Amino acid sequence: MAFDEPVYSDEPTRVGKLVSDFFRGQSGADMGVGGLDVLLSMGADARDDCAVYEIGSPVTLVVGSDYIRGPKFVLYEMGFLSDFDIGYYLAAANISDIAAMGATPIGLLSVIRYPHELDDAGFRQIMAGIHQACTDFGTLNVGGDIGNAERLILSGTALGVCRPGKVLKRSGARPGDLLCVTGACGLLGAAVAYFPKRESFSPRKLPADAEQKLLDSWRKPRARVAEGRVLSEKPYATSCQDTSDGLKATIEQIMQASGVGFRVTERDVPIDPAVRMVAELMKVEPLALTMSASSDFQLAFTVAADDLVACRAEFTAMGLDFFVIGEATDEGQAQVVSDEGIQPLPGVAWKHQKSDISLLASGSSDA
Amino acid sequence: MAFDEPVYSDEPTRVGKLVSDFFRGQSGADMGVGGLDVLLSMGADARDDCAVYEIGSPVTLVVGSDYIRGPKFVLYEMGFLSDFDIGYYLAAANISDIAAMGATPIGLLSVIRYPHELDDAGFRQIMAGIHQACTDFGTLNVGGDIGNAERLILSGTALGVCRPGKVLKRSGARPGDLLCVTGACGLLGAAVAYFPKRESFSPRKLPADAEQKLLDSWRKPRARVAEGRVLSEKPYATSCQDTSDGLKATIEQIMQASGVGFRVTERDVPIDPAVRMVAELMKVEPLALTMSASSDFQLAFTVAADDLVACRAEFTAMGLDFFVIGEATDEGQAQVVSDEGIQPLPGVAWKHQKSDISLLASGSSDA
Numbered sequence: 001m002a003f004d005e006p007v008y009s010d011e012p013t014r015v016g017k018l019v020s021d022f023f024r025g026q027s028g029a030d031m032g033v034g035g036l037d038v039l040l041s042m043g044a045d046a047r048d049d050c051a052v053y054e055i056g057s058p059v060t061l062v063v064g065s066d067y068i069r070g071p072k073f074v075l076y077e078m079g080f081l082s083d084f085d086i087g088y089y090l091a092a093a094n095i096s097d098i099a100a101m102g103a104t105p106i107g108l109l110s111v112i113r114y115p116h117e118l119d120d121a122g123f124r125q126i127m128a129g130i131h132q133a134c135t136d137f138g139t140l141n142v143g144g145d146i147g148n149a150e151r152l153i154l155s156g157t158a159l160g161v162c163r164p165g166k167v168l169k170r171s172g173a174r175p176g177d178l179l180c181v182t183g184a185c186g187l188l189g190a191a192v193a194y195f196p197k198r199e200s201f202s203p204r205k206l207p208a209d210a211e212q213k214l215l216d217s218w219r220k221p222r223a224r225v226a227e228g229r230v231l232s233e234k235p236y237a238t239s240c241q242d243t244s245d246g247l248k249a250t251i252e253q254i255m256q257a258s259g260v261g262f263r264v265t266e267r268d269v270p271i272d273p274a275v276r277m278v279a280e281l282m283k284v285e286p287l288a289l290t291m292s293a294s295s296d297f298q299l300a301f302t303v304a305a306d307d308l309v310a311c312r313a314e315f316t317a318m319g320l321d322f323f324v325i326g327e328a329t330d331e332g333q334a335q336v337v338s339d340e341g342i343q344p345l346p347g348v349a350w351k352h353q354k355s356d357i358s359l360l361a362s363g364s365s366d367a
Numbered sequence: 368m369a370f371d372e373p374v375y376s377d378e379p380t381r382v383g384k385l386v387s388d389f390f391r392g393q394s395g396a397d398m399g400v401g402g403l404d405v406l407l408s409m410g411a412d413a414r415d416d417c418a419v420y421e422i423g424s425p426v427t428l429v430v431g432s433d434y435i436r437g438p439k440f441v442l443y444e445m446g447f448l449s450d451f452d453i454g455y456y457l458a459a460a461n462i463s464d465i466a467a468m469g470a471t472p473i474g475l476l477s478v479i480r481y482p483h484e485l486d487d488a489g490f491r492q493i494m495a496g497i498h499q500a501c502t503d504f505g506t507l508n509v510g511g512d513i514g515n516a517e518r519l520i521l522s523g524t525a526l527g528v529c530r531p532g533k534v535l536k537r538s539g540a541r542p543g544d545l546l547c548v549t550g551a552c553g554l555l556g557a558a559v560a561y562f563p564k565r566e567s568f569s570p571r572k573l574p575a576d577a578e579q580k581l582l583d584s585w586r587k588p589r590a591r592v593a594e595g596r597v598l599s600e601k602p603y604a605t606s607c608q609d610t611s612d613g614l615k616a617t618i619e620q621i622m623q624a625s626g627v628g629f630r631v632t633e634r635d636v637p638i639d640p641a642v643r644m645v646a647e648l649m650k651v652e653p654l655a656l657t658m659s660a661s662s663d664f665q666l667a668f669t670v671a672a673d674d675l676v677a678c679r680a681e682f683t684a685m686g687l688d689f690f691v692i693g694e695a696t697d698e699g700q701a702q703v704v705s706d707e708g709i710q711p712l713p714g715v716a717w718k719h720q721k722s723d724i725s726l727l728a729s730g731s732s733d734a
Contacts, residue, residue: 050470063509063526065524101419155478170414
């Protein structure tokens with residue numbers, strides 16, 4: 001439903017008024033893209049039961065939900081992330097799933113319930129973060145649910161569209177295809193590994209700019225909408241997924257969905273200097289930390305080797321970039337090639353309710 | 368995202384396997400209705416980032432989110448509702464918002480996070496309830512988010528379609544239009560008022576069949592999909608909303624959105640005998656209890672007086688029914704006409720985080 005303001009229902013009325021300026025003038029917005037005919041006829045400002053879209057031409061509609069308030073928000077609880085930041089992150093996380101399918105977002109529904117400990121200004125900041133992210137990613141927060149709860153709840157649903165038949169799937173990678181990623185992974189996981197133990201590393205803490213980079217990975221995550229759109233509109237990608245479970249988990253999921261294996265070349269994997277520094281402090285392999293559970297939003301995708309040059313030209317023309325980090329095999333395993341030979345892909349995949357990164361330090365490369 | 372089963376991420380894998388049979392064979396389902404061309408090309412069984420629909424003809428798409436785990440689940444916490452029941456209710460609540468817009472549901476995304484206190488069998492029962500409700504309302508649970516959390520989280524997003532331009536809005540009622548409701552309201556609110564105080568009413572408890580009726584209102588709520596579809600396809604309704612905030616709040620919201628007033632005729636308002644009995648036990652007016660905060664899913668709508676016979680004929684032809692309970696005025700107030708004259712509409716509207724019904728007993732008719 002849209003954000004209601006029932007006449008005599010004081011709490012929803014009150015919280016609705018706190019944020020109504022974020023929704024003003026939505027209804028009537030043209031959400032079409034690339035010749036697709038999509039109109040938001042009733043946005044959150046229409047204050048009805050639901051948001052309404054008029055879809056005038058054949059489209060592929062993509063929709064997914066993501067709940068993000070969980071143990072990974074330790075940085076929020078420690079005060080490193082603001083209310084605005086977690087709102088921004090919620091929107092980015094949901095829009096990332098749309099981008100991973102090659103679709104362009106046409107709207108976000110957000111479910112924000114908050115406890116009495118969070119004051120109205122905090123709630124408004126969460127909604128401001130969502131609003132800013134939607135603006136940055138070219139879409140609108142068209143409704144959802146707001147109100148109180150015993151604890152903070154952050155959940156969302158994003159909708160997107162692409163041309164019929166142009167959705168990007170996890171399945172489709174073929175042996176010989178090149179494995180690509182839009183950027184360095186592991187920053188968000190490294191931040192979660194580092195900041196709770198920050199004082200224990202003293203005086204060998206990270207330089208201020210490295211700390212800033214780790215925090216910015218959470219504060220301004222970028223859903224790869226432009227990259228997803230290029231991969232959808234051009235015929236090169238054979239599979240695609242976002243890296244929100246960590247790069248290792250992503251590679252293994254594409255592997256399983258496509259029925260292939262992957263061989264990653266260690267020296268080709270981009271590793272952010274801040275991740276490398278955290279790995280050194282933690283005494284773990286930088287590649288393992290880069291591959292491990294980390295809810296960042298790069299896209300991992302595959303292209304046929306013959307299409308690499310053409311695909312890169314399309315990215316370059318849009319000011320975008322990607323890295324080739326390996327290739328698909330017919331061996332059904334995820335491996336890494338390094339100076340030490342061929343080994344299983346290192347890293348620890350995301351698990352809910354557990355601090356996984358710590359497993360790395362104890363030498364376990366798997367769960 | 369679809370319900371993931373990442374290779375090394377044991378908790379999502381495990382909980383995903385618990386419920387995978389609910390999603391088998393979804394992809395490829397024809398979700399079209401009434402000549403609208405809608406195909407679910409990738410359901411939860413496709414295990415990708417999102418569900419995907421191919422929309423081949425112009426449609427109006429309707430989408431809304433509802434978080435339902437809140438204080439109104441006191442009956443669950445007291446053991447009167449099962450895990451299955453709350454799953455069923457979650458789906459019905461979200462689909463009701465779609466029905467209120469005159470749309471036919473094409474899918475539900477559910478967000479279910481549960482604490483360690485709820486065992487796997489309980490989680491599976493929640494998902495079974497969602498599955499059953501989706502089946503009963505002619506749609507599919509196409510994905511969402513599952514996993515653990517510190518406490519039970521139940522949220523959802525429903526999608527629906529109708530013919531372009533045929534969406535039902537809260538606005539549109541005109542003075543002279545008749546106010547209608549698809550059935551008796553207040554059962555769910557009466558149940559919440561009654562059961563926590565049940566022992567204090569002893570030995571004057573309700574008869575067993577009345578208690579059963581109150582519980583069944585929660586256990587098998589009916590989203591009014593068929594009624595909403597008739598109202599969308601035929602040109603009679605001038606406004607429509609579901610009664611999930613209570614009948615009084617619903618009337619006032621239509622009133623505000625349409626810029627009219629309403630005069631309800633007391634003797635025409637259907638009151639369930641079980642609600643009447645609870646009102647007597649509580650020493651409140653039955654009309655007030657029927658009108659008060661109660662998250663049931665009737666539809667309240669308006670029709671021009673000249674269209675009443677034709678509208679009723681359409682309902683009757685489908686085996687459906689409704690009650691005319693009043694008419695729209697140009698006075699901008701919600702009033703009730705009874706033997707005692709014209710008075711403000713009684714009842715207490717829904718407020719989050721508060722036991723509102725108790726206000727009735729203390730004589731307050733408003734907050």
